[in-house]
Amino acid sequence: MRIGFVIPARLKSTRLKKKILLKLGEQTALEWVIDRAKASKNIDEVVVATTSLVSDSPISKICQHKGVRYFQGHPDDVLLRLKDTAKYFEFDYIVNITPDNTLFSIYLIELIVSEIKEDTSLDFLKFKNPMLGTGIYALKMEALETICEFKNIIDTEIWGHLLDNRLFNVKELEIPKFLRGKYRLTMDTELDYILISKIYSDLGITKKNLLDLNEIIRYLDDNQQIAEINKNVSQKPVSQEILKKISSNFENNKSSFEKIKAKYYRRPASKSQ
Helix, strand or coil, X not given: CCEEXXXXXXXXXXCCXXXXXXXXXXXXXXXXHHHHHHCCCCCCEEEEEEECCHHHHHHHHHHHHHCCEEEEECCCCHHHHHHHHHHHCCCCEEEECCCCCCCCCHHHHHHHHHXXXXXXXXXXXXXXXXXXXXXXXXXXXXXXXXXXXXXXXXXXXXXXXXXXXXXXXXXXXXCCXXXXXXXXXXXXXXXXXXXXXXXHHHHCCECCECCCHHHHHHHHHHCHHHHCCCCCCCCCCCCHXXXXXXXXXXXXXXXXXXXXXXXXXXXXXXXCC
8 A cells, every 4th residue: 555645735825925935944834844744654755746837836846856756737626636646656545734734743644644554444534623734634546536526616625525524434533632732833824924934943943853743832832922923813714605515516416426436446445454
């Protein structure tokens, strides 16, 4: 079984332009995510899922500099790009997080990969109530192929809702107590960037000293004034119209869904021994 860490990367952000190229200490946000993913001992390969658009060319240059392979896929359909990337690199499962989330826990990667190896019937794995910016996911290749053929929307920034239902084998994992917190650790606005930058500078995070999430939580617990820099930033809500469209599509096309799923799930999945 081959498990890849796939980082979807584009430069189309509007609230904080080109945010994954912003410097945090000694390198860009994208480079930190690459390094953090590569620190996992249980990931077979770390790759980047980008596009062939000229505007995204800085991403491929970073990949070359960091020595990671990349795939240039669909510019708008994130889920299709993930699927095509996984297929190109022959991954059976992919672990995923976006590069504006640079402080995710390496330990949680190990936990989610252990669950995959324990039970290969799982289609979608996620953590229960993660802090914003720390929630990693894992997806089975067959689930990606099924949903990409079945879905009827193009912009799949909210792809989790396509798989998080009773038609797939979904498992929600508990986050260890020492990795729980109430902080906003994603980078979507200027205030987010100020907070994350402060964390990198104050804790002296370097390529040789990445620090795991528990140490970052401890720092914020001890420095509430800093932790509150972005407390009033609101997360953009998921469109209820899109959620209704997704739900309606599943309800009205169950037969088609089952046929598509049967095509991709040729080999019976079973628990590892």
